[in-house]
Amino acid sequence: MSRTLKRILLAAGMFAIGASAAGAATLDDVKARGALNCGVSQGLPGFSNPDDKGNWTGLDVDYCRAIAAAIFNDPTKVKFTPLSAKDRFTALQSGAVDVLSRNTTWTMSRDTTLGLNFSGVTYYDGQGFMVRKSLNLKSVNELNGASICVQSGTTNELNVGDYFRANNLKYELIAFATSDETVKAYDSGRCDALTSDQSQLYALRLKLTNVADHMVLPNVISKEPLGPAVRQGDDQWFDLTKWVYFAMLNAEELGINSKNIDQMAASNSPEIKRLLGSDGKFGESIGVSNDWVVRIVKHVGNYGEMFEKNVGTSSPLGIARGLNNLWNKGGVQYGMPVR
């Protein structure tokens, strides 16, 4: 009942947009409130997951902390709201969160008809399938007739339909509202395969009873560029969220990290000077202090540090940089120049 209730409340929130002056300056609201409202997942290791002390951790979480660092010089000034795949857009539209950082795929319809803007792609991903090793499968195409568990309200739910139909494969899709229910159903044997973005499969695998019994198939059936989204119609806020991300990429590219940030602040390189705020008024142009990037890197780190810590090869997920490497290192992560 509570789920239905929540949805109705969110819908009521939608009506409330009617009453409030929508499109108001989000940054002013955040500053006045003294905290950023950040929408995350309900628990996805590596991306957004509460640790045993109840602190949120992960790549999507760190991105929100970086925004808070830029605004408040304090990465803890974030209130995290766990959202299911289904409820996330309504929560953003109604103003319940200022930024949605929840492994959300940037698609055209979401960008255009849901009243959202995507600030960037913090993680390039693609959809994969997890199956039991005992099935001895090599490819998705051997899944003809299989039962597949998926979280409802995701791009994954749609991609399965496209792919299986295009390849003339039969399937039974069982869609659950939350990732916990999805994982439990797969774990109990109700489904032959669990499908989601590959990175999430590695994360969800950690939640299974017998991690070693399961494997992720090599096939990738879609493009899933995951990134943060904000409400359409507030350009200042859109700019800020976009440039926080670019700043983290540029910091990595220029070799600035959380350990050397103090030396780097004294650097003579014009690029570094602009990025770290000793030259120009770039911070002011997005409504924060000029040393915004120093704050971000000091508290959260650059993009590479954020990646390694949360999902990289040294983390439990153990994902290689791959596509998410910088553009000049064989990946496609590319920070627009600060100038």
Add this chain to the structure above:
Amino acid sequence: MTDARWSGSAPVRRWSWTDPALRSAVIQITLAIALIWMAWSFFANAQENLARQGIASGFGFMENSAGFGITQTLIPYSESMSYGRVFLVGLLNTLLVAFLGIILATIIGFLMGVARLSNNVVIRALASAYVEVTRNLPPLFQILFWYLAVLSTMPNPRQSWAFGIKPFLDSLASGASAIGLTPLGAWLKGMADAAAAPGVFVSNRGLVVPRPIFEPDANIIFGILVASVIVAFFVARWARKRREATGQQFPTFWAGLAIIVLPALAAGLVLGAPVTIENPELRGFNFVGGIRVIPEFVSLLVALSIYTAGFIAEIVRAGILAVSKGQTEAAHSLGLRSGPTLRLIIIPQAMRVIVPPLTSQYLNLTKNSTLGVAVGYPDLVAVFAGTTLNQTGQAIEIIALTMAVYLTISIVTSTLMGWYNKRVALVER
């Protein structure tokens, strides 16, 4: 106009606030205008703000193709069909579970309610335990219990429990031959041999049973069946009327059964049994063919029925207790045994007390069926107010439509029950 002659002496009406009729009319009209204005400005305002935020609005999306698969569809459906179709599929799934749930809950509820008043201590204690346990555990918990703790522990399809229908058909065949229906016996024997492979499978993918495939000739049998049901209905009515008038008994049940079954059976034999059986078969990951009942549906149906039956049992018990003890004593002293006393004297009177609260249990069950999202049952809320809403982002339209549907289901249920209540209401003579 005969009134004309009164007009002369009628008091002159004045516009005055002290006139209650006028006052209430003015207030009501003002209120109505204010409400309409509020609703309209609400709508216009929302429309304008949605447009400014770049959020789509209107019902145009209903024609767009949905793109996602649905596990259980009572009507043909594929991903390339529209959101409008998704709405229908979801609605039918909701109606299916609500309808069957109401029937099951009523049966279990009545049995338990009567059992709670039984003279047998064990039966009474069991029924009390049932009521206490089922009423006090949240329905969501019960749904998850059946889904995760019971149904998902079933074996996987390869190791599923298989039951043949052959032994069943064999025994029917020998039974038929024994009572002299030799051709029927032979036919059943043939069917049994045709269905030699097991046809019923239980696994963690649900229950699979053979699907009867009817040939065109079967329509004749269906026609005969429908006609027999109508005849049986009129015979039952005639029997009741005669009993009420003359007190003469008539074996309505057995006669009705014969009227319904025998002509159809005869037609079936004449037409050479125009039905074949499609046995499900394990192919790859799952069963192909047959009819499959998914565990999501079963767990939701079982949990809702059992949960609601707990409440219905209490309602039934209260209803029976509301009938004065003198009625039972009077029936007994007339020589009626306990069974008929309950069935013919007590329950009909108790119905007056039972029906109104029963209605609200039916409504509760229907609304609780939305909890099926937790186990992935594709009801209206899951596929329409859930996935469709998420994909199109059109919360206002979709929530409004969904609310309208539940409101309609509730109103229809209450109306039907209200009509039934009038029929069982005490007729004062």
